[in-house]
Each structure stands twice: as structure tokens, then as C-alpha cells.
Amino acid sequence: MQNDNPWGGSGGGSNNNSGGRRPTGSSTPPNAPDLDELLRQAQARFKNQFPNQGNVIILIALIVLGLWLASGIYRVDPGEYAVIQRFGKHERTQVTEGLGYAFPSPIEKTTIVNVQEFRKLEIGFRDSSTGRRSGAKQKVTEESLMLTSDANIVDLDLVVFWNISNAEDFIFNIKDVEATIKKVAESAIREVVGQTKLQPIITKGRDRVAQRAQAIMQQNLDDYKSGVSIRQVLIQDATVHPEVLPAFEDVVAAIQDAETYQNEATIYANDIIPKARGEAIQKLQQAEAYKASQITKSEGDAKRFTEVYQAYLKGKDVTKERIYIETMEKVLKNAKKTIIDQEQGSSGVVPYLPLKQLKSSKGE
Template identity: 35%
Template sequence: MIQRFGKYNRISQPGLNFKLPTGIERVTKVKIKRVYKEEFGFKTTPAGGSRFATDSEDIGAALMLTGDLNVAVVPWIVQYRISDPYKYLFKVKNVNSILRDMAEATMRTVVGDRSINEVISKREEIAIAARERLQEEMRQAETGIHIVTIEMKKTNVPEPVQPSFNEVNEAVQEKEQLIYKAKEEFNKAIPQARGEARRVIKDAEGYALDRVNRAMGDGARFTSVYKEYVKAKDITEKRLYLEAMAEILPKIGGKYVVDSDQSNLLPLLNMGQGSSVISGPGKEGDKK
């Protein structure tokens, strides 16, 4: 970036360039390919590790109120590049200051729309939403900054409330476990009951169909017998009688035929043996 008498004049690309002597033109080099970063809620140590910031540094930036009115410690990193050197140098007086303020405001807005469990378990989703929102804020402010990425560090609750928070999580997990078991029992009992109900219905339908078919068959048989009875009453009566006796007599054990006209002491016919003996007024022992 070249300024002439303090006013912006032109942009020169890397390579061989010329300018007027010092006092007339001044050169400011802007590293547009370098990725810068800002840390919130913690500080990176020179050895490459990281630690949470102290109260005198930046711990307040990490304390946020979630949508379900819980306090969470949310450390994060903003990585950015300078996309427009002119806006970066001349549109905003202190770009780093406005970047930190807007990044903190954006993160608080995004976190405030979610529960504590979402803040802890959905860090990637929160980071993406915060990056898009922060990029829009930087564009409207004409800072000349492009947000490369926002990286969420491990999110937790403040140490004083950590034991209580763990107890709440255990209770929630126990509740979910009980709900899961109840659903498992539900999934076992309901299909079984439905299957039993369908079986009973099918049995009832089969029984009803059988009864109807039997009734229709009995009705058709009765109708046919009645037609024959109308044609020949005596023959039909005798046939029905014989058929009934043929069905009943085999079920009876011993069978005796008694002649009411006989005057003997034992006027009977023994039909249970191979030969029949008739006792009567004739010769004793006559075989027939």
C-alpha cells in the first residue's frame, strides 16, 4: 500500500516497484496470504500448549449464558486473512479491536440460542454458524477481513458448578435409559398383543365361516329330505328310522330284543352271541 503525503495512492504487487523518496510517499506492507488468529478464553503458551486465561486476561470472554439459562465456559479461536488491504488500513481505525468485539458478540448470540448440552456436544455446528454470522458482520463493517474458520475448544461448565452439573447429567442419562427400556418393552408387548389379537380374530372368522357353512349344509340336507318326505312319507320315515338305528345301535354294548307277545318267563332274544336262542312256549332249546 503506497500513500502520498499520507493519502492512499495505489497498490503495488510483490516484485520490483518504485516510489518517491521518503517524506513524499510511504509504503505499508500487508500480508494478505498470512492466516492470523485471535484466541478467546485461553492463551497459547510459547511451548505450543494452551492454558485458560486468568481473570486479568480474557476469562470473561469465555463465560457465556446458554439458552436454557446455564453458564458455560466456551473458549474458541478465530482464524482470518486480510482480503482487502485498502479497507483493512483505511476504513476501520482498529481492526483487531472490532474483530474481537464482534467475534465475542457473535459467539454469545449463537450460544444463547442453544442449550448447555448442545453447546457441549455440537461444537462444530456452533462454529459454522458463528463463522457465517461473523463474516457477515465483518463485511458490513468494511474491515477487509475474511474469516477462514472458527475452532471451538473443549466446552464445559465453570468448576464451582461442575459436581452439580455431573449429577444432572447422570440423572438425564438414567432417565433416557429408563425411557429406552420402556420403549423396548413397549416394542415387545404391543406387536405380540397385536399378533394375538389378529390370531383370535382369524380364529373367530374361521369358526363363524364353519358354522355358517354347516348351517347351510344342514339346511340343504333338511330341504332335500323334506322333498323326498313329501313324495313318499312312509318310505322316508322308515329310512330315517333305520338310519338312526344304524347310527345308535353300534354304540350300545349288550342288546336284547323282547317279544311282548310271549308268555314265557324269559321272552327275550339274546343278540350278543354268535347264535340266537329264543325262549318261549315252543320247544326249549330251539335254535334260530
Template identity: 35%
Template sequence: MKNFGLISLLFVMSITVWSAVYTIPSDSVAVVQRFGKYLTVVSAGLHVKLPFGIDRVSIVPVKRQLKQEFGFKTPGATDPYQSSTEQNGLQETQMVTGDLNAALVEWVVQYRVSEPTKYLFEVRHPSQTLRYVSESVMREVVGDRTVDEVITIGRQEIESEALVKMQTLSTKYAMGISIDQVQLKNINPPKPVQESFNEVNQAQQEKEKLINEARRDYNKVIPLALGEKDQRIREADGYRLKRINESLGDVARFNALLSEYSKAPEVTRRRIYIETMEKVMPSIKSKIIIDETTKHVLPLLNLDTSGNGQPKGAQK
């Protein structure tokens, strides 16, 4: 009997120690309740509580980043609210855009537990509520934009606006959650029109390609043409200045000649005549000079010489 009592005592003590000692991971805190009433928040490490269910400990991962996936599922997930079920997975992604088109939107919400007491006591199922909030906000944001914005250029704006609205609702509902990031994944049109939509996108890309090529040719040809234009303008301006200066020089020379002519008309006339003949005569190949005052039979002088420097027909 004594051995049985000792064994029983040891068994009770073991159960007491087992139910009184607990460990909190480094990325979590523990919310302690005594008889169901909130008592305190305990940090990471080894701790002791009242055994036999008097104190109840709820471990909350406050330093770990959690996520929820919409439209797809990561294998091996332990959180039942991380991914959608097979029944409502497609329903979550089906959305109507602002221009009354349909799109399949997949996204991820990354969040942290910022206030453990609110996370445990203010909302019955905070993770499930966050899924409802995320889906509602995403449908609202997508519904304010066209399908082209949703699929192409509006992704970053949708992510930013959805993040702000999700955080606002989480704070309003006192969920104790901080939204870190909202990230859009795959966005596609419904399967019956995907092929046609891809053709439209391909045509749009081809259009952009042709526009870029035209801009490249434009940037290549136009500066060259502008350079040639400036060169022609400078050449014309130089020619203009040259002709003006030549004209001014001719005028000045004529005025000087006129002044000399006024002083001695006969001498100037004779000098002009001689200078003119000096310019004209070398260009004339056959030259015959007639002198009316000579008394010879043939009053002419043939100046057209042959290659040996003598007049044609002359004998050595």
C-alpha cells in the same frame, strides 16, 4: 579521496537498491503509500518502489486463513491478537445463558482479509476490533439460549448465528474482513458446579439409555403381538366360515330329507332308523335283542361274542 568517494557512492547505491526493491509472498498483496497517501495495491512478486521512505509498503496476507482463539492459546502463535492474554482469557469465556445459568465457552473465529485498503485504513486496529466484535456477538447469542442448549443440542445453531452476526458487524464497520467459520470448542459449567453438572448429565444419559431400551423392547414385542392378533383373527374367521358352511350343509341335507320324507314317510322313516342303528350299534359292546313274537322259553338273542367269534357260553 577518490577511493573514499567511490566507496561512499557504492554505499549510497546499495542503500538505495536495498530500500527500493521488495518482494511480496504468494499469499499476500502489498498496499503502497507515497508520502503517507494511498497509491496502489501490488500483487505477489518482486517489485521496485521509491527509496528512502518516499514509498511505504504494507504487506497484507489476503490468501491466508487467519484465526482468533478465545479461552485458550495455541503455542507458537505469532499474531498478538490471535489469542487472549492471561488476564482476560477467563473473562472472555465466562457467559450468562438465557436461563440465568453460567457457562465457560471457548471458541475459534477463522477469517480472511478480503479488502486490504479497508483493513489498513478504515479501522485503527482491525484484529483487536474483531476480537471485541466476536466476544460481543457470542455473548449475545449464548444469552438467548438455555444452558442445556449451549452445552448440548444448540452448538451448530449458535455457530451459524454467530457467523452471520459477526460478518454483518464486520461489513458495517468496514473492517475489510470476511468471516469463514465460527467453531465452538469446549463448553463447560463453572468449576464449582462441574461435578454436579456431570452427575446430571450422567443421569440424563442413563435416562436416554433406558428409554432406548424400552423402545427396543416395544418394537420387538408389539409387532409380534400384532402378528398373533392377526393370526387369531384369521383363525376365528376361518372357523366362522367353517361353521356357517357346515350349518348350511346340514340345513340343505335336512331339507332334502324332509322332501323325501314327504314323498314316502314310512320308507323314509325306516331308512332313517336303519341308518341310525348302523351308526349306534357298533359303539355298543353288549347287545341283547328281544323278539316278542318268538315262542321259545327265553325270547332273546345274545350277540355279545367272545374273542373267538362265538357267543359267550357257547361250546364248540
């Protein structure tokens, strides 16, 4: 009768070499399984169920190979690039959308990157808004507090928007891109703030500060060949630190007073300067007119004198008498005069002339 005992023994639990010992000669406890015998039995059952085991193994191998080869199929959506590496080295980049194929790992590796997606980096705060709470944010003071050029402290929240401009550089040149962008952005904004006074940062000069910081960020990232493009830098909030707020308020008040005085001075200047210019033009015109009149008068006097002189040369006595008469006419024209009859004076009698009374009566 065939022994059906799976352990290969006689069933009586004897310790002879045929049943109670393993082929290695080491003793085993009673009823312990013989592994070699189990493997032989399993192999026999497999041969009975699959008589053509060679074909089955080939079929399984082909299925596994087909699945492995199929794993190399990938898809590129709009706005995405596929970067293929062969044994770690850049092989090619697919920039057109659609299906593509690369040898599966470990021969080739496919990395899909979105070059159109705008990614956001926050400095000085973290956006913790949820569906119900919009706009909630958590401050990160070790990032937001910065020193200005006039030794003030500003609390600044910055948002940086960036995207991938070169897929190969993005994958191969920088290990941790987001951490690198964050460090570059912090360094750039601190550099610009350190060169700028507080007042422009928190008022109308905020956009200029952001533009300067963006230019520095892009230059540094280009030097690293990071494959990253900084699309926009926004200063969402810039406030004075509470410790320097009183001093800043005094400065703001002084600036406002200065602007007020400057505006008043400008208004006064706009009023007085046109008047002064008008008066200057008027006086200049008067001077020009006086100059012209004097020149004309001088020319006329010279001409008249020349004519008189020419007449004098022709008739000296007549000219002398005419000049005498004209001169006396000018002298006596507005003078007070007393006329004496020549006939009375020629008789040898000196007439009595009460000059004082005459003057007083004429004055009345």
C-alpha cells in the same frame, strides 16, 4: 598587516564600534564571536574548495531526487496484495507477485497485506506457551464466563481463525480490525450460548455451537464490509463453573437415569411388541380360518337342506322316516340305552327294570 583575529577586533579588547560592538549596536563581551563574520569566512572557504558550487548543488539535488523516487519501488510476495493510495484515496491494487512501483510519499502510499495468512484470535484465554512450556495458557475470566439458556454458567475458551478476503475493505472500512473481530466474536458466541442449554455445550453439541457462532460472526463482519473471512471457530474447552458444579452433577445423574430407563423401555418394547404382533397375526389367521370353515359349513348345510327338501317333495313319507332315523341316530349315538324286547312288551306283562342298578353298573 592583515588582522587574523576571528572576532574582527584589534586584539586589545577596546570597546569601539569597529571591534567591540556588533553591527546591531548591542554590546558584546570581550572575545565574543561575530556570527556574520563566521558565515562570511565559511562561505569563502567553501568557494575556495568548490569553485563550481552550482553544479555541486544540482548534483546533490539529483541524488536526493533519485533516492526519493527509488523509495517508491515495492515487492509483492506470493499470497500478498499491494494497495496503493494517492493522496489518501484508493488508486489501484496489485494482486500479482513481483516488483511494483508507486510514487513515493506524500504522493502515494503503498500498503502490503497478506491475504492467505490465517490469523488467530483467542477469547477466554491467552496462549502463553514458550519453547520449553507448550500448551500453557492464561485464563481471562471476563471473556470466558457465559450464561446458558438454562441459567447455568459455562467457562468457555474459543479460538477464531480468520484471513483477509478483500484488501481494500480491510484497509479503508475498519480502523482496528482485530479489536472489531474480537468484539464481534464475543457477541456472537454469547448469543449462541445464551440460546443453548449447558449439557450440549460441554458434550456433543459443541461443534454445532461453534458453527452457529461462526455464521453470526461472518454475517456481522460482512455488514461492516470489513474484508475479513472467518475460516474456522473452535471451542477448545467448555467446563462447568465451580459454583454450579454440584447442581450440574445432579442434573447429569438424572439424565443418565432417564437414559437408562429409556433404554430398558426400548429393550422391553422391542421384545414384547414383536410377540404381540405375532400373536395378533396368529389370532387373525385363526379367525379367518374359522370364518372360512363356518362359511363352508353353512353353505354345505344349506345345500344339504335344499337337497333334503327336494327329496321330501318327491317322497314325503320316506323323507320323514329318513330324517327321523338320522335324528335318532344323532341323539342316541352317545346316550346310555336300555333295549327291551318288543315281544315281551306285547304280552301285557310289564317287565321290571332296575334302572338305578343298570345305570350304576354301566357307570362302573
